[in-house]
Amino acid sequence: METFNVFEKIFGLNFLSALISVILPLVFLIIYALIAILGELKISAWIQERLGPMRTGPYGILQPLAEVVKLIQKEDIVPAGANRLLFNLAPYVIFAGSFAGFAVIPFSAAFVPAEINIGLFYVFAVGAFAVIGIVMGGWASNNKYSLLGAMRSASQMISYEIPGALVILSAAVLANSLDMQKITTLQDGGFWNWFLFGGPGNWTKIWIIPFTLLLSLIYMIASLAETNRTPFDIPEGESELVAGYHTEYSGMKFAMFFFAEYSNMFIVAAILTVVFLGGWTSPFGTFMGGFWWGIFWFILKAMFIVFIQIWLRWTLPRVRVDQLMYLGWKVLLPFSLVCFIVISLYRIIY
Amino acid sequence: MLVDIVFWFFAVLIIGSALVVVLSKNMIYSVFALLFTFFGVAGIYVLLNADFLAVTQIMIYIGGILVLLIFGIMLTSNVTGVDIKSVQTGKIQMFFAGLVSILIIVSISFIAYSTNWKVSPTTNTDVSTTIESIGKQLLTNYLLAFESASVLLLIAIIGAALIARRK
Numbered sequence: 001m002e003t004f005n006v007f008e009k010i011f012g013l014n015f016l017s018a019l020i021s022v023i024l025p026l027v028f029l030i031i032y033a034l035i036a037i038l039g040e041l042k043i044s045a046w047i048q049e050r051l052g053p054m055r056t057g058p059y060g061i062l063q064p065l066a067e068v069v070k071l072i073q074k075e076d077i078v079p080a081g082a083n084r085l086l087f088n089l090a091p092y093v094i095f096a097g098s099f100a101g102f103a104v105i106p107f108s109a110a111f112v113p114a115e116i117n118i119g120l121f122y123v124f125a126v127g128a129f130a131v132i133g134i135v136m137g138g139w140a141s142n143n144k145y146s147l148l149g150a151m152r153s154a155s156q157m158i159s160y161e162i163p164g165a166l167v168i169l170s171a172a173v174l175a176n177s178l179d180m181q182k183i184t185t186l187q188d189g190g191f192w193n194w195f196l197f198g199g200p201g202n203w204t205k206i207w208i209i210p211f212t213l214l215l216s217l218i219y220m221i222a223s224l225a226e227t228n229r230t231p232f233d234i235p236e237g238e239s240e241l242v243a244g245y246h247t248e249y250s251g252m253k254f255a256m257f258f259f260a261e262y263s264n265m266f267i268v269a270a271i272l273t274v275v276f277l278g279g280w281t282s283p284f285g286t287f288m289g290g291f292w293w294g295i296f297w298f299i300l301k302a303m304f305i306v307f308i309q310i311w312l313r314w315t316l317p318r319v320r321v322d323q324l325m326y327l328g329w330k331v332l333l334p335f336s337l338v339c340f341i342v343i344s345l346y347r348i349i350y
Numbered sequence: 351m352l353v354d355i356v357f358w359f360f361a362v363l364i365i366g367s368a369l370v371v372v373l374s375k376n377m378i379y380s381v382f383a384l385l386f387t388f389f390g391v392a393g394i395y396v397l398l399n400a401d402f403l404a405v406t407q408i409m410i411y412i413g414g415i416l417v418l419l420i421f422g423i424m425l426t427s428n429v430t431g432v433d434i435k436s437v438q439t440g441k442i443q444m445f446f447a448g449l450v451s452i453l454i455i456v457s458i459s460f461i462a463y464s465t466n467w468k469v470s471p472t473t474n475t476d477v478s479t480t481i482e483s484i485g486k487q488l489l490t491n492y493l494l495a496f497e498s499a500s501v502l503l504l505i506a507i508i509g510a511a512l513i514a515r516r517k
Contacts, residue, residue, distance in 0.1 A: 015352065086382060093385075118405055118481055125405045128413030132385055132420070139378070139424050147424070154417060161413075178481065 021113040025102040033262045034064040035303075040310050047314040074251035082248065083140040090137030091249070091256035097129025098263040105270045106181045108280050108294035119180035120168050123271060124161070127226070130264065131157050137257070138245035149244025152234055156324060160225035160232075163332035167219040170336070170343045171275045174199050174212075184279030191283035196276040201350070208346050211339045216276040218336050220308070223268035225328065227261060230313040234321055269305035270298075277301045357397055364390035377423050381416070388412050402481045 041063060045052025053060030078087055104119035106112040116122060131154050138150020174195060175183045186200055187193045198205035198212050225232040236244030246257045273279055278301075280294035288297075319327070367386035374380045388411040395404035488496045 083378070086378070089382075116401060118401055121402075121409070122405050125409040125413060128408060128417070131417055132382075132412065135417070135420050135424065136382060139420075151421075151424075154421070158417065 024111075025105070025107075025113055026099070028107075029099070029102065029259075029263055029266070032266060033259055034068075036262050036265070036306055036310075037064040037067065039307065040313075043307070043310050044314045047311070068255075071251060071255045074254075076251045076253065077248075079141060079143070079248050081142040083142065086136050086140035087248075088253070090133050090140060091253045091260075092133075093136060094130055094133030094260040095256050095263070097126055097133060098260045098267065100126040100129065101267040102263075104180055105267070106184055106274065106279055107298055108291055109185075110291050110294075112181055115179075115181060117177070117179040117182075120172060120178045120183070120271070120275070123267065124165060124168060127157075127161070127264075130260065133260075134245050137249070141245075141248040143248050145241045145243075146245050146247045149236060149241045149247070152241075152321065153228055153245055156228070156232065156234070156328075157226050159325060159328040160222045160332075163218055163328065163336040164222035164226060166333070166336040166340050167215045167222070168271075168275065170215055170340045171195060173340070173344055173347050176347075180274050180279070184274055184281060187278040188281045190285040191278065193281075194276060194278040194283075196278075204350060205346075208343060211342045212276070214335060215339050215343075216272065218332050218339070219272055219276070220305075221327075222332060223272065224309065224312065225324070227264045227268055227309075229261075229265070229309055231316040231319050232324055233313075234318060234324060265306055265309055266302060269302040269309070272305050273298065273301040277305075353397065356393070360390045360393040360397070363387075364394070381419050381423055384419070385412060385416055388416065400480060402484055 038061060042052045042060070044050075053063035056062040056066045078084055101123045103114040104112065104116060104122050106119075134153045134157075135150045138146040138148075138153075141147070171183070172178050175186055177183055177186075183195075187195060189200070191197070193200040195212055196216055198209045224230075228236065234240075236246070241247070246254055249257060278297075280298040282288045282293060282297055364387055367383040367390065370383035371380045371387060374383065388407060391411075392404045392407040395401075395407060
């Protein structure tokens with residue numbers, strides 16, 4: 001099989017190339033998380049007309065590093081009534097689940113950690129580990145706020161997985177593939193070929209453009225709910241549940257939950273980028289294309305989605321539980337079903 | 351070499367966590383150990399080149415069935431204070447359960463060793479993808495089974511909605 005992993009070409013298919021392919025996304029994830037935390041602090045400050053952190057480094061850009069040092073120093077507390085084994089296991093399960101998604105994300109034309117032809121399906125499946133981890137942590141904390149937060153989170157993630165999966169299914173029908181690299185290469189040749197604008201094809205694709213725009217919007221909303229971000233962050237609603245499923249966690253274990261949330265944010269942003277925004281392809285056709293520009297475009301597009309997530313978090317108020325379920329089951333699900341049928345019809349006709 | 355290490359890792363993971371599932375007195379440990387059993391089975395599927403089956407295993411068993419089991423146990427034992435433990439098991443029950451288990455193990459291993467398994471060389475040498483052939487088979491040769499499964503699931507969904515509404 002043709003490989004898209006540049007390290008396999010250089011070192012051959014051995015342990016070394018596998019190790020590099022695993023470590024490189026992890027290094028990227030750590031750097032990205034630091035930048036995203038800084039972004040969250042600064043963007044929230046700008047939206048609220050504050051300055052944000054200003055003391056650590058010029059304009060406070062070293063603030064995330066200071067936060068990491070602080071978290072490492074914190075005492076690691078396990079509550080007396082907690083189930084020790086599961087309490088300690090939960091942060092690892094959550095982080096392992098979210099990091100597993102990085103295995104199939106095509107960062108560039110020449111680098112996908114693991115090239116498998118059911119990449120989209122795989123990313124969706126490993127998301128299940130996050131649900132298990134959250135429920136594990138919430139239950140093991142032996143705290144009613146944690147348990148309530150975990151229950152809310154699990155039900156929310158399961159509900160919003162359905163419209164999200166329907167969007168992915170529509171995209172798979174449109175692209176005729178579940179391979180993330182193949183979906184990306186299909187959209188090569190300018191932003192007009194992105195699936196956001198109906199994908200590659202002649203003028204007949206115009207009448208499905210409203211539906212593909214709607215699909216990307218549905219996925220954006222569903223992904224916010226799946227990553228427990230505002231306006232769907234009721235699992236950790238401070239005014240009701242203290243901090244939800246991670247109420248009892250401190251120090252680095254809390255940091256693992258935090259880290260997993262940022263990692264999940266990037267994964268949904270990457271899925272949205274690959275499926276609707278053309279992945280690593282340049283929006284101007286061959287101009288600014290190629291290997292290095294590919295990495296640049298992919299990270300730029302994904303970070304733009306992450307920026308939108310942060311922007312929405314500090315702009316919108318939190319929804320109620322019943323509003324959340326109403327939106328998921330009675331608005332997003334019918335709309336995504338209609339879009340799915342229309343897209344399938346389009347594929348049959350053309 | 352590497353494949354062997356991975357195989358033994360998954361094999362030990364499956365057997366070990368399956369033992370925890372069966373032998374643990376605490377139901378919640380059994381359920382969470384089931385996570386590692388399902389994951390290990392998915393790993394074995396990957397080693398057998400059944401990529402679609404492996405991901406489906408994670409999607410359905412970990413994402414669906416296990417979450418359902420966890421909900422069931424969390425909402426019953428820890429919240430209501432009712433302890434689900436098999437404290438009633440006496441010696442007579444243990445004896446008969448053991449007898450039945452040994453009988454099943456012996457008969458299964460007898461069948462496995464005495465059957466003349468028909469092994470044919472793979473006709474399709476390209477084993478990098480299974481999803482396309484699975485999809486084509488499901489919508490042509492096995493359409494009836496596929497459709498009856500989906501109708502069955504639809505009936506289950508309608509039934510669940512009906513039961514939930516009656517209150």
